[in-house]
Amino acid sequence: MNEQANAAKPREDVFQITIDGRALEVPKKPGLTIIQVCDAEGIEVPRFCYHPHLTIPANCRMCLVEVEGAPKLMPACHTGLRDGMVVHTRSDRVKAAQEAVLEFLLVNHPVDCPICDQAGECPLQDQYFKYDRRPSRVGDPVRKVKKAKHVQVGPRVTLDQERCVLCTRCIRFMDEVAKEPQLGMFWRNDHAYVDTFPGQPLTSNYSLNTVAICPVGALTSTDFRFRKRVWNLKSAPTLCDGCARGCNAWVDRDRDGNEVYRYRARENEAVNRVWMCDQGFLSYKAHNERRVLAAREGRGAAAKVGRSYEVAARTAERLRTLEGEAGLLVSACASTEDILATLWVAREVFGLSRVYEGGREEGEQDRILLRADRNPNRLGLQIVAEAFGFELLPFDALLEAVDDGKVKALWAVGDEVPVDAQMAAGLFSSLDFFGVQARHRGPLTEVADVVLPAATHASTTGPSSTSWGGCSASGR
Numbered sequence: 001m002n003e004q005a006n007a008a009k010p011r012e013d014v015f016q017i018t019i020d021g022r023a024l025e026v027p028k029k030p031g032l033t034i035i036q037v038c039d040a041e042g043i044e045v046p047r048f049c050y051h052p053h054l055t056i057p058a059n060c061r062m063c064l065v066e067v068e069g070a071p072k073l074m075p076a077c078h079t080g081l082r083d084g085m086v087v088h089t090r091s092d093r094v095k096a097a098q099e100a101v102l103e104f105l106l107v108n109h110p111v112d113c114p115i116c117d118q119a120g121e122c123p124l125q126d127q128y129f130k131y132d133r134r135p136s137r138v139g140d141p142v143r144k145v146k147k148a149k150h151v152q153v154g155p156r157v158t159l160d161q162e163r164c165v166l167c168t169r170c171i172r173f174m175d176e177v178a179k180e181p182q183l184g185m186f187w188r189n190d191h192a193y194v195d196t197f198p199g200q201p202l203t204s205n206y207s208l209n210t211v212a213i214c215p216v217g218a219l220t221s222t223d224f225r226f227r228k229r230v231w232n233l234k235s236a237p238t239l240c241d242g243c244a245r246g247c248n249a250w251v252d253r254d255r256d257g258n259e260v261y262r263y264r265a266r267e268n269e270a271v272n273r274v275w276m277c278d279q280g281f282l283s284y285k286a287h288n289e290r291r292v293l294a295a296r297e298g299r300g301a302a303a304k305v306g307r308s309y310e311v312a313a314r315t316a317e318r319l320r321t322l323e324g325e326a327g328l329l330v331s332a333c334a335s336t337e338d339i340l341a342t343l344w345v346a347r348e349v350f351g352l353s354r355v356y357e358g359g360r361e362e363g364e365q366d367r368i369l370l371r372a373d374r375n376p377n378r379l380g381l382q383i384v385a386e387a388f389g390f391e392l393l394p395f396d397a398l399l400e401a402v403d404d405g406k407v408k409a410l411w412a413v414g415d416e417v418p419v420d421a422q423m424a425a426g427l428f429s430s431l432d433f434f435g436v437q438a439r440h441r442g443p444l445t446e447v448a449d450v451v452l453p454a455a456t457h458a459s460t461t462g463p464s465s466t467s468w469g470g471c472s473a474s475g476r
Contacts (some may be wrong), residue, residue, distance in 0.1 A: 017085040035076040046127045048215045049167040050077035053213035060167050064097045065089045069222035102132040108145045110162045118217025119228040145190050154202030157365050161193045178206040208281045208430035228261050238458045240280040244373040250253035251458040260287040277370045287456045290440040296451040315450050332359030332375035339384045352393040356398040361418040381438025409433040415444040
């Protein structure tokens with residue numbers, strides 16, 4: 001009897017609710033709303049202003065749902081749970097409200113879809129076809145409110161005010177996440193618009209996140225604007241290698257080629273949530289510029305292009321003849337897999353026991369994502385070197401060893417150095433042999449006796465150990 005009584009007794013640690021006829025038990029958490037439960041249960045609720053990492057204004061009204069006992073429709077993004085709540089997300093009242101909201105949002109919205117960068121990944125476009133799909137009853141385009149187009153609000157962001165639905169996502173991001181309130185809403189009613197404050201352009205290093213979260217294509221990346229249709233791009237998970245944070249990202253490249261067109265932030269609560277800095281967003285350009293695409297032997301006019309595996313075999317034989325005088329330089333920008341392979345060969349084939357640490361020099365750090373250490377895998381290099389029993393020496397020690405004649409031959413994995421590259425190239429050019437496996441052409445590849453091509457991290461799969469002690473993987 002006691003067991004039956006306990007079974008019938010409602011649990012105090014969960015909400016027992018019903019959504020669209022589905023009985024659910026939801027753990028009690030402060031601030032839990034209907035839309036969060038719907039997202040967790042795979043129940044689609046349309047929205048424009050709601051974003052899970054921003055405050056909730058409930059101003060777009062697209063997420064209205066019917067709650068039994070409530071006198072009117074309630075915004076799912078702002079309505080908390082209570083025991084016994086019965087919610088309908090597909091009732092006739094809800095559908096009518098969704099149609100009305102979309103109709104009002106589209107009254108003054110321009111038909112820019114054929115030229116809009118957001119077309120193909122636009123929530124407004126998708127929700128119109130799913131929840132409204134009716135012709136406008138405001139047929140006269142002259143009656144539409146005209147607002148400014150192609151407003152350069154900052155060096156990296158372009159604004160089309162006519163497309164804006166005033167969801168305020170961009171304003172809230174700049175206020176709450178970037179902590180740089182450079183955007184605001186001006187005027188009111190159908191004449192309201194988003195803009196920068198007078199004399200304060202959108203210069204934040206996180207400004208491109210406003211483009212990423214804009215649901216209607218009002219804010220676009222000046223760099224990506226009109227360059228490529230999104231349905232002609234293919235995406236793959238990758239990491240931003242701009243600093244030791246290791247932000248998770250999507251890389252979008254041409255379906256018919258290998259040109260990379262953009263990065264997009266990929267969600268990882270432990271690393272970057274859903275944000276990236278502007279330097280990271282734009283670092284995709286390194287995949288297209290100054291790439292080393294073929295193996296080369298010789299310097300200057302005597303240089304010859306060859307097959308990579310043949311050049312690598314001849315290089316290995318040459319390094320064997322310089323045993324005891326050769327050094328190994330490994331960049332902290334290399335993936336953990338590349339470092340593992342390099343150090344295994346260095347130990348087992350060439351008998352080396354020390355490795356010099358390369359990589360980029362430090363830069364500025366901010367309080368959000370950007371780290372001073374501009375190398376994505378310094379920790380990975382340290383871990384692998386210790387595991388293989390290598391003595392890991394700083395770059396300054398390599399410069400001293402070359403000056404003292406202790407290192408007469410050098411193989412470098414990666415061309416990143418923490419000093420002036422021209423200075424390092426001048427020093428390495430005096431060696432009996434200098435070879436480098438590099439992704440980009442630069443001062444070091446110009447003076448190298450052998451150059452082997454290397455894939456960028458967005459073109460390969462391989463993990464990196466980031467500054468926070470975690471390990472993230474990049475995929476093709």
